[in-house]
Amino acid sequence: MDLTLFIVEKESMIRFGFFFGMLIVMGVWETLKPRRVATISKTSRWVNNLGLIILNGFVLRLILPITTTGVALLAQKQGWGILNYYSVPKTVNILVFIVVLDFTIYLQHVMVHAVPLFWRFHRVHHADLDYDVTTGARFHTFEIIFSMFIKFTAIMLLGPAVIAVILFEIILNAMAMFNHGNVGLPKALDRFLRYFIVTPDMHRVHHSVEEDETNSNFGFNLSIWDRLFGTYRAKVRAGQINMTIGIKTIRRQKETNHLLGMLLIPFKHKISKYVINSTK
Numbered sequence: 001m002d003l004t005l006f007i008v009e010k011e012s013m014i015r016f017g018f019f020f021g022m023l024i025v026m027g028v029w030e031t032l033k034p035r036r037v038a039t040i041s042k043t044s045r046w047v048n049n050l051g052l053i054i055l056n057g058f059v060l061r062l063i064l065p066i067t068t069t070g071v072a073l074l075a076q077k078q079g080w081g082i083l084n085y086y087s088v089p090k091t092v093n094i095l096v097f098i099v100v101l102d103f104t105i106y107l108q109h110v111m112v113h114a115v116p117l118f119w120r121f122h123r124v125h126h127a128d129l130d131y132d133v134t135t136g137a138r139f140h141t142f143e144i145i146f147s148m149f150i151k152f153t154a155i156m157l158l159g160p161a162v163i164a165v166i167l168f169e170i171i172l173n174a175m176a177m178f179n180h181g182n183v184g185l186p187k188a189l190d191r192f193l194r195y196f197i198v199t200p201d202m203h204r205v206h207h208s209v210e211e212d213e214t215n216s217n218f219g220f221n222l223s224i225w226d227r228l229f230g231t232y233r234a235k236v237r238a239g240q241i242n243m244t245i246g247i248k249t250i251r252r253q254k255e256t257n258h259l260l261g262m263l264l265i266p267f268k269h270k271i272s273k274y275v276i277n278s279t280k
Contacts, residue, residue, distance in 0.1 A: 011069055011166055015173070022174050026133035026181045035184040035200065036241060038130050044257055049134035051259045052124075056144045064148060071155045072165040081159015090161055097160035098168050099222070104154050105172065106225040108147065109218040118146075120266040126214065127250045127265055129257065131207050136180030137173070140266060175221045179203040184240070198223050201240055208236050209244045 007014060066074070075081050083093050112118040124140040139147075155165060179198045184190070190199050198219045206217040216233035219226050226232035236243045246256065249269055255261035 007166060008069060008073075008162055011067075014166070015170060018170050019173055019177075022177045023133060026177055026183070030132055030182040033184075034182050035204075036131070036182055038132075038182075039245075040129055040253060040257060042130075042132070045128070045130060045132070046134055048257055048259050048262070049128070049138045052139075052141075052262055053134075053137045055259070056139065056141050059141050060144065060148065063145070066152075068148070068151050068155060068165050068169060069162060071152050072160060072162045075156050075159045076162065079159075080156050082157065083161075084159030090163075093161045094164040094167060097158055097164040098171065100158060101151070101154055101168055102172075102219075102221050103225055104150065105221075106219050108150055109220070110231070112143065113215055113218070116271050118143075120271060121146075123247060123250065123269075124262050124265050126207060127247050127256045127262070128207075129246045129251070129253070130182070131180060131204055131245045132182040133177045133180055135207070136176035136178075138262075140263065142266070172221060179220065194223050196223060197221060201235075204240060204243070204245075205233050205236050207245050208238075209246055209248045210237070213237070213243075 076084060079085070083096065088096075112122040121140040121143040124143070125135070125138055128135045128138055175198065179200050180203065181200050183200050185193065185199060185201070190201055193199050194202050198217070198221060202217055202223065203220070205213055208214055213233060213236050216231050217226055218231055223232070238244070250256060250265065252261075255265055255268075
């Protein structure tokens with residue numbers, strides 16, 4: 001059987017395997033050598049964060065009749081997209097798509113911070129009072145749907161190979177779980193890796209309660225975008241151990257650590273002006 005066909009047919013199983021495997025690896029790492037001391041019950045957070053993740057998966061399957069892989073297959077069949085128009089080697093197709101879509105996700109992330117309506121929903125991700133592997137997939141259902149339509153659009157415009165789409169989804173999910181982990185790397189290794197990818201200490205800056213720190217380090221996978229567009233911040237003022245995680249105005253556990261409370265966050269609380277990389 002053709003490898004690509006096999007991967008497409010077994011996509012759900014493969015993606016779940018990577019998700020579950022990464023969850024276990026990071027969960028064990030966090031337990032054995034946590035970067036920060038948890039401020040609230042880890043069990044309670046995991047139950048509610050994973051509950052939101054499961055809910056999002058169910059809703060997506062219920063309301064969207066097609067996946068990103070399905071859109072890629074349709075684009076390939078119809079000849080849509082730049083990469084379908086020009087004949088390029090599959091390796092080039094895959095690399096171009098992964099890099100371009102990673103940049104697209106970076107821009108999307110900046111946008112959900114800059115536009116008040118989108119920030120309302122993205123606050124669910126930032127309202128987590130602790131920071132661990134489950135934070136990496138904790139997003140409001142509406143934001144997940146919005147993100148899917150951005151991916152659909154990018155796939156139709158680019159026309160990538162189907163395998164490229166599957167690989168990107170696996171990489172994005174795995175990297176989000178890695179860099180949201182409550183773990184730390186040796187300083188020299190962290191400093192080296194930051195030239196290429198987003199590390200946990202780099203992304204944790206983005207989850208500080210201080211707005212100028214929150215509005216930095218938007219990347220999830222490749223770190224180059226933050227450096228190119230001036231949104232990179234090397235460290236937080238309070239330090240990795242003493243920094244406060246979350247949003248200043250949303251601190252009650254009934255909202256931040258409760259499934260229904262998380263779903264209601266976008267419809268509550270006044271939003272002040274939220275300027276990208278604002279200075280104090």
